[in-house]
Amino acid sequence: MNQNIEIIVDGQTYEAEENSLLIDLLIKHEIKVPYFCYHESLGADGNCRMCMVEIVGQKRPQIACDTLIKPGMEVHSKGEKIDTVRTNILELELINHPVDCPTCDQAGECSLQDFYMDYGLHTSKINVQEKVTHAKHVDLGANVMLDQERCVLCARCTRFTDKITHSHELGIIGRGDDARVSTMPGRPLSNPYAMNVVDLCPVGALTSKDFRFHQRVWFLKSAEAICQGCSTGCNIYIDHNKPKYRDDTVYRFRPRRNDAVNGFFICDDGRLSYKALEENRQRQTLLEGQEIETDAACSHLKALVQQHQGNITVIIDANLYTEEITALLVYAETIKAEVTAPLEFYNDANFEDDLLKSAQCAANYQSVLDLNLSTQAPDKKGLIINFNYPEQFHADTVVSFNTHQGAQASLIFPIASYSENSGTLTNKDGLEQFSKKAVTKNSPSPTILEWLERLKQ
Amino acid sequence: MMRTCQIVSQKFAIEDAHTLSIAQEHGAYDTLAKCQEFTPLEMIQIIKESGLRGKGGGGAPAGAKWALMPQDSEQSSVLVVNCDESEPGTFKDRQIITKDPHLLIEGILLTCYAIKAQDAYVYIRGEYFQFQKVLQRAIDEAEEAGFLKNINITLHRGAGAYICGEKSALLESLEGKRGHPRLKPKQPEPEWYFGQPTLVNNVETIASVPFIIQNGAEAYRAFGTEKSPGTLLFAMSGHVQNPGVYEAEFGVSMMDYINHYGGGIKNGKALKAVIPGGASTGVITAKEAEEVTLDYEALRSMGSALGTGGMIVMDESTCMVSVLKNLLEFYHEESCGQCTPCREGTGWANTLLGKILNKRGSSADINQLLEIADTMNGKTICVFAPAVSSVIVSFLTGFRDEFEVMV
């Protein structure tokens, strides 16, 4: 084990592990250094030369991503000398980069844009008429678009397909300033994590076809949530926005770093699962297909419960938050119903891989196991009350609480989806994680907890 | 004045010296028996004492590099001989592998003995295939004659990339990858080939070893200067009467060399400038050329470098702006493209110079060239970019007026 030692950065003392990377320390303490090619998940490549710092005793500026922390080290991360170095390198970077921020999707989350604002390069001395031109709209596959002219050749995306997915679809080909990111002819980007390269790309060279031009990023709000695609429980941001006169809408999911779960990444299925979230939502309360008042629906359910005493099953969906499951167990107890949380629908061995994706395709799968809930098909079939489990069961009467349309039930209650509600989930490794509510609809559907409150009255 | 010295070129004039029988008639492989008198460490000591300096351009002391090689490593050590020879103005290693390939093989065997290597690779630029064949034939002959019992010598053909002459890029290429120079190690250590400790030396460096082992360190030091001992296959091209490769000792006067071996400037014209040691050394003016001697220290003191000793000679009619343009086209073509200042800087400098050459430039462009040169200096992965930087600066220092009249 390396020892913890002290080093000085800009006159301040910091503690760090000996031989750890200087850039990690700078990032951790939010000491500003510009950088493109380094990424904590991919390691140092040293190609962008942007992360230059001064190290006392060294003649030349050094790149922080390839500098190991040593005892007694003294670092200057800013100052006129180092700023000039960075400005000049940045200026060269911009030579062949179209400064088309107004039409670039990445505007607002582009390192290049940030850095050149920081270093006052709005009026670049380089008057560019003879830029090297490259292809502007290359469809790489997997919803990822490449603009070769915007690319700064940091090799983050190619290192991702080499080191993380081992699928090797992307590579920098050619030499010198003809070098460019490419796939092999006829072999598109096609791995289940491909869209992470869009997040990794420090500039606007890689964009998501799915998200391109839908929204300017600075309008978006982010909520810290958990993906419900499977029991891995990847941490995500739900980026959403409520444009004027319209409803609050989810625009994308983005990975949120959690080293204990998903690191920096999420799978594409999880990322794109936001779409299904908004489509075909169950918004009305229905009795035999006809809309009814919620109060009347509640009375109706209570009457059904009376009528089927002793012959009731409550079905719990394994995606519900733990708080909801617990409340439903109490509810089942009060109405003396049997409880089951079938998992059949959520077992998918084909979904699993050795990166993130789990064969247990429900977010709270582990809770169901921990709580020792029955996972059998219901055998009390007087009344079935199904809380959002997607499979249909036959019974004398079926009542269903649903986020989405499609239930076959005589009485249907609409419920808030997970993005409209918060709660706890236990992932496959037993880690409890809290998912925050992101979206507030103009006319929100009640949550399960709210319905249960009403049923008590 | 010009003492004849033939340390590496002793058999160049002998007909068919590339064949084993003729080479052996003239002493090839005699040192193999002699080296058994020494332990590997003693061999390294002799090389150290000889002051032999790397002849691939950098002039690093060979002995110190050899001493970095582990003597008791679990992984076997590797010798890599650099015959990429792509530095414009340089065509010396080619003479060795075609005129006296057995000298190189002998040097390889001695070096492998000293660093305890079993595998040696010679990385040859792809264009030299016709010369590679000569070397291969010599290796085959040496193998048949039983000289290569303990050592494999494998020729590895490059495929057109100047940067593969840089040692770490060369090793990447030898590993089957793109020729991208590696990040520099934090402390002195050997090079690494697939994780095995590796020594990289130039062809001529290795070809100098048999002489030193045969005659001793002092015999080598009898040539050259205190700090630049021995000889080099200096070369001349461009505007000289008799271009070519002629071995000379370090420390001779540049003009003596050019006049003696090169027969002076072509067509009786006056000298204007010399690029002293391959295209990545800074240009010097005729006046400086009159004063300088051919050794590392003298050229360094002029702000240039000895490099490979391949002099490119230019007469009074030469337009220095178009010479720099020509060189920048080369650098632009040959930058590996890995790091930003070099990838973008070489292209941009070339564009700017094109503007100046087409009389569309301004004095601001000249200043900007210097700024780009500054950004390329000392901030990149390998020393390609700093070399380009120093070349730009040397042209704008020595011949600024020629640039200024164009803008």
Added chain:
Amino acid sequence: MSFTFTPENIKTIAKLKTRYPKPQALSLPCLWMAQYQEGFISIDAIDVIAEVTETPAMEIYRVATFYSMFHLQPITKKRVMVCKTLSCKLCGSEEILAHLSKREDVLVEEVECLGSCGSAPVMQIDDLYYEDLTTQKVDAVLEQL
């Protein structure tokens, strides 16, 4: 995959494998063999080389696009590579190039220093150098092809 190495090349590959610590080192030798076989490097050949070298095809593709002597498209005309770097330029390569530009039967390429500066100007055709060129000598060489 429609590309296969000739039996002779397969033998060479087997022998080379004993010479290097890892099969990846064979990528340049294999690319050369493929180029001699087909006249260029096809994607099919890249796939075969990827297998031989136990290296991802993308990596071989990247390598093939890095080195200037490899080409990934078939070339129909004879390639004449004329050195345009400084020593050759000082000794008249521009004249050679101008002379060659009139010919339509060959593909003239300007290349960087061939390491033959002492016998400038120089050109390369196939694997051979032609040195100390004059326009007459160029014509004579092309006549012989």
